[in-house]
Amino acid sequence: MYEANYFDFETQLNWSKQQRMNTNLDAILRERIPGYTGLHLSQTSDDKKGTDYWATRLDVPALSIELKARSSDALEVWGKDDLTLETWSVLPTADHPGKVGWTRDATKETDYVVFYWVPTRRFHIVPFPPLCHVYSLHWWQWRKEFKTRPQSSGGWGSECTYVPRELVDQHCKEWASGIVKLKGH
Numbered sequence: 314m315y316e317a318n319y320f321d322f323e324t325q326l327n328w329s330k331q332q333r334m335n336t337n338l339d340a341i342l343r344e345r346i347p348g349y350t351g352l353h354l355s356q357t358s359d360d361k362k363g364t365d366y367w368a369t370r371l372d373v374p375a376l377s378i379e380l381k382a383r384s385s386d387a388l389e390v391w392g393k394d395d396l397t398l399e400t401w402s403v404l405p406t407a408d409h410p411g412k413v414g415w416t417r418d419a420t421k422e423t424d425y426v427v428f429y430w431v432p433t434r435r436f437h438i439v440p441f442p443p444l445c446h447v448y449s450l451h452w453w454q455w456r457k458e459f460k461t462r463p464q465s466s467g468g469w470g471s472e473c474t475y476v477p478r479e480l481v482d483q484h485c486k487e488w489a490s491g492i493v494k495l496k497g498h
Contacts, residue, residue, distance in 0.1 A: 336429050338380060341436055342368050346376065363421030363441070376424040379415070379441070386430035387475070395459070395475040396428055396437065398444075400452050404463060404470040414473065416448045437478060439485065447484040448476075455480075 339352045348371040355364040355377075364377040381397065388394045399414025415421060423441035430436070448455075452474065460475045486492075 336380065336382065336431075336436075337434060338366070338378075338427060338429070341427065341438075342378070345438065346370065348373065352378075359422075363415065363418070363423035368425075377422050377441075379421075379423045379426045380429060381426060382429045382431055384431055386433040386435060388430070388435070389433055393475070394478045396439075396478050396481055397473050398448055398452070398455075398476050398481075399471065399473045400456055400461070401470075401472045404472055414471065416445065417452055419445055419449070421445070439481070443485040443488040444481065447481065447488055451484065 342352060343349050346368055350369045350371055353367045353369060353375075355366055359367075359377075362377075363379050365380045366378040367375040368378050369375045383397060398416040400417065401411050402414045402418075403409065403412040405411030421441065426439050426441055426444060428437045428439070455476050456474050459477070461472060462475075463470050463472045
């Protein structure tokens with residue numbers, strides 16, 4: 314296990330909000346979503362449900378977009394193409410059962426997660442339902458197998474695992490195609 318990275322929650326939140334303005338997310342989505350008409354920042358109540366933006370479309374409901382920006386690109390720095398997936402948003406303690414991380418939280422209303430690496434402007438788009446299902450099945454194993462880092466805000470701890478992008482994509486493809494029998498089905 315690794316030592317916890319300390320971060321100030323408010324500082325991280327403000328950095329994340331600034332990155333919303335520094336991405337080319339509008340151009341990315343315009344090229345990929347049929348009928349796309351625009352990108353609108355969500356309200357705080359929607360943000361808590363897993364929506365940073367609403368991608369509006371012609372004559373159909375908007376799509377919920379969650380942006381996960383990183384300040385460095387592991388592919389460029391360490392040669393590792395990984396996705397940061399949150400196991401716990403609040404780590405369990407003797408006094409608290411913990412709270413599952415966003416990646417395992419089936420109550421999130423997210424349609425798509427856009428992983429975005431700020432320095433290289435590289436991105437990766439993943440539909441949330443398969444990501445959530447796949448990570449919920451494999452998080453414990455991947456937590457042991459790949460780099461996992463707790464983070465402390467001072468008041469509580471969270472934790473994420475850095476899972477190879479290709480492995481996540483492979484499992485999501487299997488989810489979509491019925492190649493494997495899924496747990497609970």
